[in-house]
Amino acid sequence: MREPIQIKGKSKVGNLDGALASINDHCSVMFGGFGGIGNPPTIINGLLEKGVKNLTLIGNDAGFPNIGIGKLVSQGRAKKLIVSHIGSNPIAGKLMLEDKLKVEFSPQGTLAERIRAGGVGIAGILTDIGVGSMVEQGKQKTIINEQEYLIETALTADVSIVYAKKADTFGNLIYETSARNTNPLVAMAGSYTIAEVEEIVEVGELDPEAIITPGVYVDLVIQSKGIDWKWAWE
Template identity: 45%
Template sequence: MPAWDKSTSMSDAIAQIPDGARIMLGGFGVPGTPFLLIEELVRQGPRDLTIIKNDANEPGMGVDWLLAAGMVKRLITSHVGLNGNAVRMMNSGAIEVEFVAQGILAERIRTAGAGLKGFVTDIGIGTLLAEGKQRVEVDGETYLFEPALEADFALVHAACADVAGNLAYAATARNFNPLMAMAAECTIAEAETITPIGSIDPDAVHTPAPFVDHLVALAELTEVYGVVKR
């Protein structure tokens, strides 16, 4: 296999994830969520994970599988309201939850991918969101410092990839996936279709190959993906 061919088995890719890892999961609800990679993660069972995702999915899918398996120590997210299991675990202290406004979450991830330490913003000043955050004075105005958010691993879902790891996402699956692929030390992508190198038009590439470490082909999409109709 050529060195630039990043194809691997799902089990081998996920086996790299140890206890205590910080893992970004792409997706917004269902679109772009790497459900089969998450299933394999549950099967292998690393513990004390920090999960970074826009939402906690709904009961019986995605993040909820990790919660039910007792694998999550901390969840960094914008909302959990669609998942009563996540709400109960948060209220009981079974998991720690850090809420981050959606736009701030995206920018913290993007900033990490750009190699920066963080950014300043006036969003949240005078609200509960500002509690405990570092304040910065710029031109006589007060801003909040938001630190970059990075991870050990990112798991993303692509509609199409070439064997070198160039990724293209379908429709709204182009949400947190491109940002997270840049912000993690190791990115594992599942793809519905894998094609020869050079088969994806450069203008159609959403995540360039250098940001992808391992590529897993999906033989078929399971029922959980069926919420999205194309």
């Protein structure tokens, strides 16, 4: 049997205090998750306790009022959302209508590609989704082979927060079933990426074929204190 590759270097395992130190007022924070599933609850609860405000939150949706990222939105900690929808969180809609929260909507597939583009260093993507509709307002367009496309800019953030099933001390990540959703893309697109995980193991203990996010994208790994979203979908 082949011996596991040994990676030398400082462990990326830290604690919640270290994670929270990197997120302050006015930060842009990109989060993994879909309808709450895959949101990192320990980090989100920590941000609530820290009192961070005026955040720009970038992710698939606004969650639910009392689950995942929805807690930050519902308590007015965000000044802007960049999401595909807010329908699962009526408080987000209320804040938007009261002009207390700016919301930039992006079609779900387009949003995912904008995040992926940010992660791999591409300035933007071309898409025909939204051409001829209100989606194209204020956006640049181009024509390729007589087809008109919108130029959608890439998305990055000061900090990305993701949730994973397992990590090793180098930051390689394995996700659990549908909780994988947008987390792999989000992990690539932050200037600083924090992974909250259920289990932390030593380098070499993870099956290399099961690793989804390479540790090169991850700056800090913390132990999760437990999820608050699984019960909502049972």
